[in-house]
Amino acid sequence: MRIIIAALPIVLFTATVCFGFGLVLPIAVFESFLVFSERPSLIEVLTGLWQEGDRAIAAVVGLFSVAFPAAKLMVLHLAAYSPDRVHWVKRVGVLSKWSMADVLVVALAIFAAKTSGLAEAATQAGIWFYAAATLLSAGAAMILTRRVGGDE
Secondary structure, three states: OHHHHHHHHHHHHHHHHHHHHHHHOEOEEEEEOOOEEEOOEHHHHHHHHHHOOOHHHHHHHHHHHHHHHHHHHHHHHHHHHOOOHHHHHHHHHHHHOOOOHHHHHHHHHHHHHHHHOOOEEEEOHHHHHHHHHHHHHHHHHHHHHHHHHHHO
16 A cells, blocks of 8 residues: 555646646547548637637536646645645545546547548547546545545
8 A cells, every 4th residue: 555655646746747738739630521620629629619609618618627627636636745634535526526527528529520421530649648637636536535544
């Protein structure tokens, strides 16, 4: 167990870096008519939705794709390094429930594009970094939960 706890800072750092890359790198490529190609990042998708007037959708996607995961990472860092660890670990559980929501949304968008015949779609590095951040933060939450269980 000590080795796992010792790995916690590395896991948290890697999750944070992956989250950043997941936001700014392209999440998918959509090619239509062999001429047009788009490779939007998650931030570009949010900006595009907002600018096109789809502010409610942009707000919901931003909440679940950026705000909740960023808050979860922040709370994980606080739980890892705070003397009041138990308090913060309990907060992680609330945020964890929403971690994979936007990965599912991107997967559905790619599936819809492929099955409609209007465009070819494929995943890009951003979605994989985002998924890695989600899995690493879940692993960090599990380590912290076990650590708190051992502390009490």
